[in-house]
Amino acid sequence: MKADPKGVLTGEHYLDGDHACTEGALAAGCRFFAGYPITPSTEVAERFSARIPHVGGIFIQMEDELGSMAAVVGASWGGKKSMTVTSGPGFSLMMENIGLAAMMETPCVIVNVQRGGPSTGLPTMVGQSDMMQARWGSHGDYEIIAISPASPQEAFDYSIKCFNLAEKYRVPVMFMMDECVGHMTEKVVIPNPDQIDVEPRRLTKKSPKDYLPYEPNEDLVPDMIVAGDGYRIHSTGLTHDERGYPAMKPEVQEKLVHRLVDKISKNADKIIELEEDQTDDADVIVMAYGITSRVTMPAIFKARKKGIKVGFIKMITVWPFPEKRVRELAKKVKAFVMPEINLGQVALELERVVSGKAGVHHIPHAGGWVHDPEDIYKVIVEAAK
Amino acid sequence: MKKNAGNVPEHPMENLLRMDRIPHIWCSTCGIGTAVSCFIQALQNFDYPLDKIAVVSGIGCSGRIAGYIKLDSFHTTHGRAIPFATGLKLANPELKVIVFSGDGDLVSIGGNHLIHAARRNMDITVFCVNNFIYAMTGGQCAPTTPTDANSSTSPYGNFDHPFNIPLLVGSCGATYVARWTALHIRRLTRSMQEALEKPGFSFVEIIAPCSTLYARRNRLGTGLDLMKFYHDNSVIQHGAPLESLDIQFQKKIIVGKFIDKKRPTFLEAWDQYLGKKLGDKFISAEKGIRAA
Numbered sequence A: 001m002k003a004d005p006k007g008v009l010t011g012e013h014y015l016d017g018d019h020a021c022t023e024g025a026l027a028a029g030c031r032f033f034a035g036y037p038i039t040p041s042t043e044v045a046e047r048f049s050a051r052i053p054h055v056g057g058i059f060i061q062m063e064d065e066l067g068s069m070a071a072v073v074g075a076s077w078g079g080k081k082s083m084t085v086t087s088g089p090g091f092s093l094m095m096e097n098i099g100l101a102a103m104m105e106t107p108c109v110i111v112n113v114q115r116g117g118p119s120t121g122l123p124t125m126v127g128q129s130d131m132m133q134a135r136w137g138s139h140g141d142y143e144i145i146a147i148s149p150a151s152p153q154e155a156f157d158y159s160i161k162c163f164n165l166a167e168k169y170r171v172p173v174m175f176m177m178d179e180c181v182g183h184m185t186e187k188v189v190i191p192n193p194d195q196i197d198v199e200p201r202r203l204t205k206k207s208p209k210d211y212l213p214y215e216p217n218e219d220l221v222p223d224m225i226v227a228g229d230g231y232r233i234h235s236t237g238l239t240h241d242e243r244g245y246p247a248m249k250p251e252v253q254e255k256l257v258h259r260l261v262d263k264i265s266k267n268a269d270k271i272i273e274l275e276e277d278q279t280d281d282a283d284v285i286v287m288a289y290g291i292t293s294r295v296t297m298p299a300i301f302k303a304r305k306k307g308i309k310v311g312f313i314k315m316i317t318v319w320p321f322p323e324k325r326v327r328e329l330a331k332k333v334k335a336f337v338m339p340e341i342n343l344g345q346v347a348l349e350l351e352r353v354v355s356g357k358a359g360v361h362h363i364p365h366a367g368g369w370v371h372d373p374e375d376i377y378k379v380i381v382e383a384a385k
Numbered sequence B: 001m002k003k004n005a006g007n008v009p010e011h012p013m014e015n016l017l018r019m020d021r022i023p024h025i026w027c028s029t030c031g032i033g034t035a036v037s038c039f040i041q042a043l044q045n046f047d048y049p050l051d052k053i054a055v056v057s058g059i060g061c062s063g064r065i066a067g068y069i070k071l072d073s074f075h076t077t078h079g080r081a082i083p084f085a086t087g088l089k090l091a092n093p094e095l096k097v098i099v100f101s102g103d104g105d106l107v108s109i110g111g112n113h114l115i116h117a118a119r120r121n122m123d124i125t126v127f128c129v130n131n132f133i134y135a136m137t138g139g140q141c142a143p144t145t146p147t148d149a150n151s152s153t154s155p156y157g158n159f160d161h162p163f164n165i166p167l168l169v170g171s172c173g174a175t176y177v178a179r180w181t182a183l184h185i186r187r188l189t190r191s192m193q194e195a196l197e198k199p200g201f202s203f204v205e206i207i208a209p210c211s212t213l214y215a216r217r218n219r220l221g222t223g224l225d226l227m228k229f230y231h232d233n234s235v236i237q238h239g240a241p242l243e244s245l246d247i248q249f250q251k252k253i254i255v256g257k258f259i260d261k262k263r264p265t266f267l268e269a270w271d272q273y274l275g276k277k278l279g280d281k282f283i284s285a286e287k288g289i290r291a292a
């Protein structure tokens, strides 16, 4: 399906990441936004509130993030692509209904423009320390998809990708921006609507009589309905069978929770997007995401100039983690290097996957500013020894 | 008489109940069952296509109501039925969205959403079963537990002050506010129908016995004894001042319809206000594309 022209602001623009993210959402067909103001993400909400009356849809500023996330889940069942935006403290509050979205298998997008934490932390300054929370912040076992953009252009492009993946896998998708990308202004090219692919909702073709709301297809994802279309379904946050009915039984729990996890992990190859550069004969591979992937570049160029064989992987998707690719590379390289603006969240996963087959050098940063490329360079040199 | 698949005469409410989920989980003589029967009767009287009606519940004994109603039904998280319903309604304005839940869910953990939905005049109908207690978790004190009443977390009696729910939602701007007990089935049914027909934020409080926990713990007898109590102690007083609607332990309960007024709903205000400001450039929410 191609984008609805009403939402697409075709042309060349000079936008910050937050504004570009909103344009991506509108281009993807998002027509419902519920949110609560929080720095440094508010510009996404502001732009949506200004744009949506010209496109057709709803912006509602809710009373808090608990309500925002609940409204996003409700709106998705009402048949609109829906989103919210927040930062650390609001992200924590949203976790309750992110869990509901995962359990009810509700397509939706949660944008987190990350700042320094914990708690109120550094409201106006950069962080990447909500990465583990994005993955497992709500209680129980489930999998989500998380994507990180590194520029306003990517904030536009990958915002669309988030909505498409949310529909395809009926899962909440976390768009893990950071304050730097959110607030940096660059050129953003918005293509014509007929050049933008959008994923439609996977609505069932079955009649109400034959339809079971949680009967999975081969890809483990069930087809959906829109409330009001005559299916009279039931959906619950309780453990449920294929009819959607509560079923307090270990066997049902086993089947359901495995499927919620497997529908992401078994489709990981189709979901994961990486940009690789000179990884084939590398001795050291640097992996990074978001703003840190850009800060890393001077360090890599310098190391290459000094004759070190450094490969680079820019992670577009962070979750699911690119396990398969990292395992392959771990057999060939000396070490991986991962700078991130936290004390080692995604690096922990890297370490688990590499599992001793190569070195893993993490470069922690507590937040407030980006890494000094020189610090990354030094670790690359160390790792190449 | 119409027969169902098992050649048993069909219950007149079967078309709106998920019969494959019966028996339900509620205790016998619980007031929730009465509230549900009145609701189904009100739905049958309500002139609206059933496929376009959705029911949303939160968590608790009353939170299970959505699961038994054969309409699009959603059993959400604790306290969040109203914001979920808000999203559902705004995304699909042709739906009639009903929130059916309990006092702890709507007034305590969901209190912030309740007052804001009333303030916005969100076009949803809320039925609140008030049984004065957290029943599903075993009878703990709620913000609706009358002073002096006993609960498992106020074992020496409750020293705290309960909410006057009609006053709360009325002062925030609800367009329809009524209160009945589970005894007043005819009036409650009629009131539910009125609330469904009312544009904007309509609210009905249903005082209902929790025979298993509240009644037993407070030695009030059986569910039937509580119905007798309602019979002897409820006073119908339409239009009573909201301030007079406090509930005291085992004292008279004022019931009736207290508010029935008109003001623009959230969506009407959205359309009218933005339509005026933006003129031809305005595209109404209803025209926004669906996800497919």
Ligand code: SF4
Binding pocket: B025, B026, B027, B029, B030, B031, B032, B061, B131, B135, B136, B209, B210, B211, B212, B213, B214
């Ligand atoms: S515990 Fe109380 S409220 Fe819950 S079903 Fe039993 S009687 Fe009803």
